[in-house]
Amino acid sequence: MGNHLPSSLAMVPFVSVDNMMRLVNTIGAPKMMSEICDYIEADFKRWPEFDKTPRVAAHSEEGVIELMPTSDGEYYGFKYVNGHPANMARGFQTVTAFGVLAKVVNGYPVLFSEMTILTALRTAATSALAAKYLAPKGSRVMGMIGNGAQCEFQALAFNEIIGIDTIRLYDIDIQATEKAAKNLRNTGLNIVVCNNAEEAITGVDIITTCTADKQNATVLSDNMVGSGVHINAIGGDCPGKTELHRDILLRSDIFVEYPPQTRIEGEIQVLEADFPVTELWRVIEGQAVGRKSRDQITLFDSVGFATEDFSALRYIHHQLQTIGHYVDLDLLADPDDPRDLFGMLDRAKTTN
Amino acid sequence: MGNHLPSSLAMVPFVSVDNMMRLVNTIGAPKMMSEICDYIEADFKRWPEFDKTPRVAAHSEEGVIELMPTSDGEYYGFKYVNGHPANMARGFQTVTAFGVLAKVVNGYPVLFSEMTILTALRTAATSALAAKYLAPKGSRVMGMIGNGAQCEFQALAFNEIIGIDTIRLYDIDIQATEKAAKNLRNTGLNIVVCNNAEEAITGVDIITTCTADKQNATVLSDNMVGSGVHINAIGGDCPGKTELHRDILLRSDIFVEYPPQTRIEGEIQVLEADFPVTELWRVIEGQAVGRKSRDQITLFDSVGFATEDFSALRYIHHQLQTIGHYVDLDLLADPDDPRDLFGMLDRAKTTN
Numbered sequence: 072m073g074n075h076l077p078s079s080l081a082m083v084p085f086v087s088v089d090n091m092m093r094l095v096n097t098i099g100a101p102k103m104m105s106e107i108c109d110y111i112e113a114d115f116k117r118w119p120e121f122d123k124t125p126r127v128a129a130h131s132e133e134g135v136i137e138l139m140p141t142s143d144g145e146y147y148g149f150k151y152v153n154g155h156p157a158n159m160a161r162g163f164q165t166v167t168a169f170g171v172l173a174k175v176v177n178g179y180p181v182l183f184s185e186m187t188i189l190t191a192l193r194t195a196a197t198s199a200l201a202a203k204y205l206a207p208k209g210s211r212v213m214g215m216i217g218n219g220a221q222c223e224f225q226a227l228a229f230n231e232i233i234g235i236d237t238i239r240l241y242d243i244d245i246q247a248t249e250k251a252a253k254n255l256r257n258t259g260l261n262i263v264v265c266n267n268a269e270e271a272i273t274g275v276d277i278i279t280t281c282t283a284d285k286q287n288a289t290v291l292s293d294n295m296v297g298s299g300v301h302i303n304a305i306g307g308d309c310p311g312k313t314e315l316h317r318d319i320l321l322r323s324d325i326f327v328e329y330p331p332q333t334r335i336e337g338e339i340q341v342l343e344a345d346f347p348v349t350e351l352w353r354v355i356e357g358q359a360v361g362r363k364s365r366d367q368i369t370l371f372d373s374v375g376f377a378t379e380d381f382s383a384l385r386y387i388h389h390q391l392q393t394i395g396h397y398v399d400l401d402l403l404a405d406p407d408d409p410r411d412l413f414g415m416l417d418r419a420k421t422t423n
Numbered sequence: 424m425g426n427h428l429p430s431s432l433a434m435v436p437f438v439s440v441d442n443m444m445r446l447v448n449t450i451g452a453p454k455m456m457s458e459i460c461d462y463i464e465a466d467f468k469r470w471p472e473f474d475k476t477p478r479v480a481a482h483s484e485e486g487v488i489e490l491m492p493t494s495d496g497e498y499y500g501f502k503y504v505n506g507h508p509a510n511m512a513r514g515f516q517t518v519t520a521f522g523v524l525a526k527v528v529n530g531y532p533v534l535f536s537e538m539t540i541l542t543a544l545r546t547a548a549t550s551a552l553a554a555k556y557l558a559p560k561g562s563r564v565m566g567m568i569g570n571g572a573q574c575e576f577q578a579l580a581f582n583e584i585i586g587i588d589t590i591r592l593y594d595i596d597i598q599a600t601e602k603a604a605k606n607l608r609n610t611g612l613n614i615v616v617c618n619n620a621e622e623a624i625t626g627v628d629i630i631t632t633c634t635a636d637k638q639n640a641t642v643l644s645d646n647m648v649g650s651g652v653h654i655n656a657i658g659g660d661c662p663g664k665t666e667l668h669r670d671i672l673l674r675s676d677i678f679v680e681y682p683p684q685t686r687i688e689g690e691i692q693v694l695e696a697d698f699p700v701t702e703l704w705r706v707i708e709g710q711a712v713g714r715k716s717r718d719q720i721t722l723f724d725s726v727g728f729a730t731e732d733f734s735a736l737r738y739i740h741h742q743l744q745t746i747g748h749y750v751d752l753d754l755l756a757d758p759d760d761p762r763d764l765f766g767m768l769d770r771a772k773t774t775n
Contacts (some may be wrong), residue, residue, distance in 0.1 A: 080514070080515065081440060085752070087434060087752065087753040087754065088753050088754065088755065088757075089753050089771075092767075092771040093767050093771075095768055096768070096771060096772045100768065102767075112492045121570075122481055127476065127490065127572070129474055129492060129499055129527075131527045133495075133527065133528050133529065133530075134529075134530055135530075136492075136494075136499050136525060136527070136530050137493055138446035138479065138490050139502060140479060140481060140488075141568075142481045142483075142488075144483065147481055149490060149503070151501070151523065151525075151532075153525070153530020153531070154530070155528075155529050155530045156433070158529050158530070158761065161529065162432070162760050162761065163529050163531060163761060164755070164756060164757065164758075164764070165761065167531065167534075167730060167756065169529065169754055169755075171503065173488060173503075173505070175481075175483045175485065175488070176483075176485050176507075177485070177507050177510050177513065177515050178487075178488050178505020178507045178510070179484075179505070179515060179518065179519065180484055180487075180521075181482065183524050185753075185754055185755070185756065187755060187756035187764070188756050188764065191764055191765075198704055206629070218474045218762075219762045220761065220762050220763070220764040220765070222765075223765035224764075224765060238607050243581060247762055248765065250672060250760065250762060250763055251765075253766075254763070254765050254766050254769060255743060267576070269753065273598065292630070309672060360708045365557045375673055375772060400437070400439065400522055400752075401440050401441050401537075402439065402440065402537055403440065403519045403521075403536065403537070404440045404539035404540050405440075405516065406516075406518065408574065409510065409511045409514065409516050409517065409569075409603065410517060410571045410572050410599055410602060411572070411602055412450075412516070412539070412540065412543055412572040412575075413543075413572070413575035413576060413603075413606050414443050414602065414605075415444075416447055416448070416452065416540060417442040417606060419441075419445075419448060420448045421657075
């Protein structure tokens with residue numbers, strides 16, 4: 072009854088965790104983040120072309136599961152991502168993710184990929200991209216509060232993309248700081264282990280906050296933050312989860328990815344719904360001014376947006392065509408006659 | 424530097440198209456639809472427990488790509504599904520789908536499955552379930568307008584679940600009808616090939632409409648529909664796509680899955696936003712009356728809802744534990760120390 076082997080139409084390239092690690096280690100994490108940063112920048116520049124929506128979140132007591140779809144009219148992408156702060160203590164990842172890129176013209180997926188590692192890369196790339204436009208010129212020193220899974224990626228992306236050479240680390244859990252310091256040992260970065268948040272941000276050009284508590288914490292209070300710094304706030308990313316004291320927000324010029332989502336999830340959830348913010352894409356595209364003066368505090372209130380995942384998936388999709396590191400999954404039913412799904416199933420009886 | 428093999432936490436069971444066909448053919452399509460129907464019925468009975476939202480649709484000129492998430496608090500599920508009416512002419516499936524079931528407590532997926540075949544099964548199971556509550560008692564004859572990929576599944580589900588023994592087929596494309604008639608040859612059903620829609624619905628107890636045009640078509644006009652029938656309308660499932668004349672709707676008692684979604688996508692999109700409809704789950708749960716009289720026209724305006732996919736994924740998840748037919752995918756990054764994602768990546772350099 073014909074050839075039962077799945078046709079090429081049935082196949083979707085799949086990048087497992089193992090293959091993603093191969094891909095990252097073939098290219099090198101810093102270079103890969105720099106290249107993903109270029110993709111994200113290019114997509115921010117054509118922001119109006121994207122079909123945008125706040126992510127679709129299913130909240131529970133333990134955490135959140137989110138779907139983040141977007142499309143540029145040619146490709147459609149979405150990411151599944153969870154955020155469960157209590158996972159770490161149970162031996163699970165706080166954040167895991169996977170995603171899909173598909174063709175709009177026929178709805179067929181062209182890539183299915185792990186995105187736990189890829190999200191770490193794109194998050195750091197996005198932070199560094201924002202800093203490229205917002206941080207003081209010639210920034211060299213970054214303080215990092217929160218030294219969890221995202222920490223080393225941020226450090227290396229800021230080094231590669233904007234030339235940060237010194238990282239001051241602090242975490243309420245000294246083991247997290249030790250882990251990060253150890254991993255960053257031979258990267259050429261100067262690593263300074265600090266005893267508290269205030270020490271970590273002393274004399275820095277950039278402050279990155281990246282903690283994981285699902286609550287309104289205050290990892291930075293107002294009197295700690297001097298003028299002229301750029302704050303890269305990436306840990307506040309769901310309702311009820313913020314990191315900065317409200318007074319810091321009031322002293323800052325605030326830049327965001329997609330206001331309808333950030334007002335729900337970001338640091339600015341504690342401000343009035345019409346508090347003025349600037350969309351990052353406008354700065355990148357040249358429609359809005361980023362840093363205006365040496366004394367200004369700029370704040371990138373980052374929650375992560377679907378277009379960044381889309382850019383990262385596009386990047387991976389392009390790499391596969393040259394570097395490889397994937398397997399084909401038999402994901403799509405592809406009968407010889409598209410109407411004959413039942414016949415395909417029925418004929419499989421004899422071959423299975 | 425430790426064992427680099429992915430741990431069991433990294434693994435997600437994957438059911439490919441080939442393995443889904445094995446599973447269906449091991450259990451038997453009619454029995455499997457009947458069992459999925461039981462899962463769907465059980466979940467309709469606990470409808471208020473579900474986190475419900477209209478599906479998230481990305482429309483284009485060529486079709487639509489949708490994400491359909493839901494959760495019962497213990498499990499979270501979503502389906503990716505496309506609908507591209509022009510695909511068939513290009514050799515692609517009109518509808519393809521895949522889905523994921525995850526644990527709410529930690530956000531980790533427990534199943535990744537093809538859902539092109541599974542959607543066909545769950546759609547037919549849902550239709551038959553609605554008919555069990557709404558069709559005339561002792562229904563034996565069903566007319567089917569539209570003999571595409573869904574047709575045989577509907578016929579077999581109605582046979583297995585409510586005892587339909589005769590199917591009258593009509594499609595504007597005679598080849599579709601011939602395909603369906605051929606596939607249903609040895610199933611014990613009486614198959615009658617008809618020359619037009621009117622002939623197909625002559626003397627029937629149930630009318631199923633399942634065409635695929637993305638436009639407001641009128642496959643049934645008012646004078647064709649006699650009193651006392653149950654209409655199972657499954658082809659109208661996106662804005663601008665309906666199958667029935669408005670006057671038929673006005674003569675019918677209308678039952679729907681989830682009103683906020685059906686008012687956007689179903690046959691009732693042509694009616695006023697507050698036109699009275701009954702939620703199917705209320706009938707199943709005993710809160711609302713289904714069929715009241717022999718003369719009444721009941722209409723199940725079905726667009727497909729996320730809970731039905733959730734029920735189907737739960738069913739597959741349970742089957743895997745006994746029947747098997749899956750492979751493990753290395754989808755989730757699982758470092759020994761959950762905070763040490765970078766270290767895992769770095770250590771993989773030496774083993775990859």
